[in-house]
Amino acid sequence: MSADILVLSEHIQGKPLDVTFEMLGLARKLAGELGGRVCALALGAQAAQVASQLGAANVVILAAEDAPEQPAPEVALAALQTCIESKGISLVLLGGTNAVLGIGARLAARTRLPFVNFCKGIRLDNGTLLATSALLGGKIMSDVRLPDNKGILSIASGSAPADAGRSTKAPVIEKLALPSVPAKVVFRRLIEPAGGDVDITKMDILVSVGRGIQNADNIPLADELAKVMGGAVSASRPVVDQGWLPLTRQVGKSGMSVSPKLYLALGISGAPEHWEGMKGAQMVVAINTDPKAPIFNFAHYGATVDCLEFIESMKAAVEKRKSSSS
Amino acid sequence: MNYLVLFKMIPDTVEELELSDDQKSLNTEYLRYKLSDADEHALEQALILKERHGGQVTVAALDAPEVDDVLFTAIAKGADVVVKIALDQTKLDTRATAQAMAAWIKASNLVGGQTLVMPGAQAIDDLGGELGAWLAEELQLPFIGVVSSVKLDDNCSKALVLKEFSSGLRGEFEVPLPAILGIQSAEKPPRYVPVAKVRMAMKTAKIQSVEVAAPPVTGLAIERMFKPEVAGHAEMLEGTPDEVAEKLAGILAERGII
Numbered sequence: 386m387s388a389d390i391l392v393l394s395e396h397i398q399g400k401p402l403d404v405t406f407e408m409l410g411l412a413r414k415l416a417g418e419l420g421g422r423v424c425a426l427a428l429g430a431q432a433a434q435v436a437s438q439l440g441a442a443n444v445v446i447l448a449a450e451d452a453p454e455q456p457a458p459e460v461a462l463a464a465l466q467t468c469i470e471s472k473g474i475s476l477v478l479l480g481g482t483n484a485v486l487g488i489g490a491r492l493a494a495r496t497r498l499p500f501v502n503f504c505k506g507i508r509l510d511n512g513t514l515l516a517t518s519a520l521l522g523g524k525i526m527s528d529v530r531l532p533d534n535k536g537i538l539s540i541a542s543g544s545a546p547a548d549a550g551r552s553t554k555a556p557v558i559e560k561l562a563l564p565s566v567p568a569k570v571v572f573r574r575l576i577e578p579a580g581g582d583v584d585i586t587k588m589d590i591l592v593s594v595g596r597g598i599q600n601a602d603n604i605p606l607a608d609e610l611a612k613v614m615g616g617a618v619s620a621s622r623p624v625v626d627q628g629w630l631p632l633t634r635q636v637g638k639s640g641m642s643v644s645p646k647l648y649l650a651l652g653i654s655g656a657p658e659h660w661e662g663m664k665g666a667q668m669v670v671a672i673n674t675d676p677k678a679p680i681f682n683f684a685h686y687g688a689t690v691d692c693l694e695f696i697e698s699m700k701a702a703v704e705k706r707k708s709s710s711s
Numbered sequence: 712m713n714y715l716v717l718f719k720m721i722p723d724t725v726e727e728l729e730l731s732d733d734q735k736s737l738n739t740e741y742l743r744y745k746l747s748d749a750d751e752h753a754l755e756q757a758l759i760l761k762e763r764h765g766g767q768v769t770v771a772a773l774d775a776p777e778v779d780d781v782l783f784t785a786i787a788k789g790a791d792v793v794v795k796i797a798l799d800q801t802k803l804d805t806r807a808t809a810q811a812m813a814a815w816i817k818a819s820n821l822v823g824g825q826t827l828v829m830p831g832a833q834a835i836d837d838l839g840g841e842l843g844a845w846l847a848e849e850l851q852l853p854f855i856g857v858v859s860s861v862k863l864d865d866n867c868s869k870a871l872v873l874k875e876f877s878s879g880l881r882g883e884f885e886v887p888l889p890a891i892l893g894i895q896s897a898e899k900p901p902r903y904v905p906v907a908k909v910r911m912a913m914k915t916a917k918i919q920s921v922e923v924a925a926p927p928v929t930g931l932a933i934e935r936m937f938k939p940e941v942a943g944h945a946e947m948l949e950g951t952p953d954e955v956a957e958k959l960a961g962i963l964a965e966r967g968i969i
Binding site: 397402455458459482483484486487488489490491493494495499500501502503515518519520521522523524525526527528529530531532536539569570571572573574575576577578589590614615622623626627628632633635638639640641642646647656668669670671672675677679680681682683684685686687688689690691694695697698699701702703705706707 | 721722724725727728730737748752805806832833835836837838839840841843844845847848849853854855856857871873874875876877878879880881882883884885886887890893895896899900930931932933934935936937938939943944945946947948949950951952953955956957959960962963964966968969
């Protein structure tokens with residue numbers, strides 16, 4: 386059994402995602418403590434192009450280069466399994482992203498390695514690896530020990546610094562031949578978010594609404610506040626799922642990643658999937674009647690007042706300042 | 712067409728979560744259970760497809776607190792058959808849950824040519840991975856997760872689905888039936904059903920109870936549960952909404968944000 390650590394590179398349109406660098410950084414740290422090499426597996430048509438950006442790995446393994454950019458899950462599984470078995474690898478890091486979701490559990494079923502979902506951290510504790518998993522929307526953490534340091538970990542985006550996994554070194558490139566597997570789930574095309582709406586990724590001020598906004602009729606109120614403040618309205622998943630705002634306004638794991646100067650979160654609890662999309666904000670202000678809402682753990686300022694009353698008050702307070710300064 | 716919607720009950724995180732004395736599990740005494748959000752979307756998507764292409768919607772769940780209400784609500788919304796597998800879901804990990812559901816699906820010969828198995832994309836308590844993924848291995852069926860739109864071709868042999876990536880990107884995938892689709896969100900918000908209709912379902916409909924052998928729990932044991940150590944906490948602004956707004960406007964003006 387080798388002590389090598391396998392990282393599945395995740396990339397879209399030829400660019401590795403941050404989570405790939407985060408995993409490489411984590412793997413580097415673990416390899417330093419446990420010995421062994423860091424191996425990155427890059428799949429699909431852009432694997433070779435991506436490989437040169439994965440210098441934090443000792444070895445980059447290219448496979449399924451004739452597959453589309455997003456290879457079928459059957460192909461990704463075959464590549465991971467072949468790689469694990471041919472190299473005797475027993476520690477695997479996967480991105481906890483939508484694209485890879487499902488691969489970890491299936492790989493675990495095939496390789497009999499244990500699987501840990503929602504992983505926020507991994508460390509050596511008394512000689513064995515201890516993974517920390519964020520459950521129930523980040524409200525509960527659980528420590529899980531990996532017997533013999535074996536396991537497949539789904540690493541939540543933003544759990545480790547991406548810079549630790551960036552390197553300009555040239556990794557050794559290997560090619561891996563795969564058994565032929567019928568690709569049942571076939572990738573057709575990538576669909577970009579519809580244009581024409583406000584680009585929330587470019588706004589300095591976002592007034593972001595969650596479940597606490599209660600119903601569609603209250604969205605225009607938030608919109609008025611945003612306009613007065615010189616910003617735009619964004620939202621968390623439940624609001625977009627209800628059809629109250631378009632997908633282009635969604636912040637989070639499946640939505641946009643935003644980095645405004647001010648992120649004013651109204652009635653948003655702050656689940657990990659939401660945090661992923663707004664962690665780049667310079668200042669976070671949270672209004673939520675639940676004093677235990679996770680968002681208060683990473684907001685700079687907070688208040689537990691009713692968010693609808695707050696919208697009216699805030700609009701008046703900002704208008705007052707504007708009229709007195711002009 | 713057969714639509715097999717699989718439900719999983721999860722702790723309601725709106726309620727305060729307490730740990731049990733051994734710090735390895737949640738204290739179930741005060742725990743309230745609710746249907747996983749994604750599962751509600753799975754049912755909605757199945758009902759929409761049934762309206763479009765005909766067929767039968769079957770909803771199945773393992774036994775769990777509040778599950779009867781959830782199954783009757785599914786009937787009231789338009790599900791044809793609801794099934795309760797007589798195993799305590801709260802004692803099983805996701806893999807074991809998938810094994811129990813697979814055992815029932817295989818024994819009842821439920822997967823034919825025109826079948827979609829539709830669990831929710833992922834529940835927030837799935838330490839051991841998603842139900843749909845484990846099920847794919849158990850049933851040897853194609854699987855795609857985080858699906859937000861499903862279209863069937865005219866003879867219901869293929870599904871064209873949208874899978875969510877990051878940054879608002881969607882991938883379009885084609886999947887031959889039978890298949891498992893992990894539903895993240897339905898194309899329309901889940902329908903509302905009046906309480907009177909649910910009460911009616913409770914009087915007129917029946918939950919089918921089925922038994923399967925209890926699968927072994929093989930996942931990793933939780934060594935310690937804890938509430939997240941809070942690295943920082945927001946500076947709280949006290950007072951009425953007017954006072955809070957006034958203070959905040961002052962802070963933002965001072966920093967040149969407004």
